[in-house]
Amino acid sequence: MTKDRSQPEIIRIARESGREEVHSEPLDLGLRVRQLRKDRNWTLEQAANAAGLARSTLSKIENGNMSPTYDALKKLAQGLSISVPQLFTPPQDERITGRLVHTAHNTGVDFPTVTYEHKLLAEGLTQKKMLPYHTRVRARDVGEFDGWVRHDGEEFLYVLTGVVRLFTEFYEPIDLRRGDSAYYDAAMGHNLISVSEDDATVLWVTSLG
Numbered sequence: 001m002t003k004d005r006s007q008p009e010i011i012r013i014a015r016e017s018g019r020e021e022v023h024s025e026p027l028d029l030g031l032r033v034r035q036l037r038k039d040r041n042w043t044l045e046q047a048a049n050a051a052g053l054a055r056s057t058l059s060k061i062e063n064g065n066m067s068p069t070y071d072a073l074k075k076l077a078q079g080l081s082i083s084v085p086q087l088f089t090p091p092q093d094e095r096i097t098g099r100l101v102h103t104a105h106n107t108g109v110d111f112p113t114v115t116y117e118h119k120l121l122a123e124g125l126t127q128k129k130m131l132p133y134h135t136r137v138r139a140r141d142v143g144e145f146d147g148w149v150r151h152d153g154e155e156f157l158y159v160l161t162g163v164v165r166l167f168t169e170f171y172e173p174i175d176l177r178r179g180d181s182a183y184y185d186a187a188m189g190h191n192l193i194s195v196s197e198d199d200a201t202v203l204w205v206t207s208l209g
Contacts, residue, residue, distance in 0.1 A: 008151040010111050010118060011131060011206055027088050030064040036080050036087075037062075051079030101125045108134065115139035115193075131206045134160075137194040142167055148189025153207035155186040162200025167191045 037047040048058040052075050060066040061076075068076065077084045101124040108119040117136040122128065139145070148169055157166065158181040166174045166182055169189035176182060184190065186206060194200040 007149050007206075010120065010133070011151050011153070011208070028064070029068075029087065030062045032087060033058075033076065034062045036082070040080070047079065051075045053079075099125060115144050129208055131208055133204050133206075135202050135204055137162070137164055137192055137200045137202060139191075139193045140195075142191050142193060144193075145191045149191055150189050151186050151206075153186045155184055155190075155207070156205040157182045157184075157192070158203045160201040160203060162194055162196035162198055164200045164202060165193050165195045167193070 037044070040047075042050070044059055044062075045055055048055040051058065053072060057066070057068075057072070058076075061068050061072070073084050073087060077087055080087075101122050103121045103123075108121050109123045111118040111120055111133075115138055117138060119134040121132040121134060150169075157176070159176045159178050161178055163175060163177050166176060167190065168174075168184060174182065175195065192202070
């Protein structure tokens with residue numbers, strides 16, 4: 001019987017299925033500087049004083065009427081308490097996408113393996129930063145795995161039913177019961193088996209960053 005290496009495989013599939021071509025617009029430095037100033041509730045005068053620039057110079061930069069020298073950029077960044085590269089990088093957190101997907105009970109994409117029966121959740125979203133999946137743990141012995149399972153990212157495990165034993169590369173095995181959870185570095189070798197009479201079920205969430 002083929003031994004199992006299922007987790008890295010479903011994570012690879014999730015990453016590849018989430019790839020989209022992204023087109024980014026050129027950054028408007030003037031608008032970026034104005035937004036940074038307004039985020040601090042500063043007037044043009046206050047921002048100019050903080051940066052050690054003339055008010056007229058800052059006004060021209062914000063309105064796109066002049067290209068600042070590197071010295072001026074350094075002064076701007078210091079006055080705003082940020083680095084020069086941050087002047088040209090809009091914060092990711094400012095983008096509110098409002099994305100939402102609903103996965104009904106007993107739905108999802110099935111991914112059965114020798115040791116696990118995975119059901120991938122939230123498959124309607126691409127470019128996810130997390131991969132959630134419901135798993136029935138069929139394995140009863142670590143010998144059913146082809147060595148340690150390991151992959152990029154971090155992982156959260158929550159036990160829904162039964163009892164599982166979490167084996168990790170650097171720690172003693174841990175028995176987890178319904179309601180117990182574990183959070184760990186997924187690059188560290190790990191395996192999960194069921195030690196209850198029936199197959200245990202768990203919720204797994206893996207980062208895809």
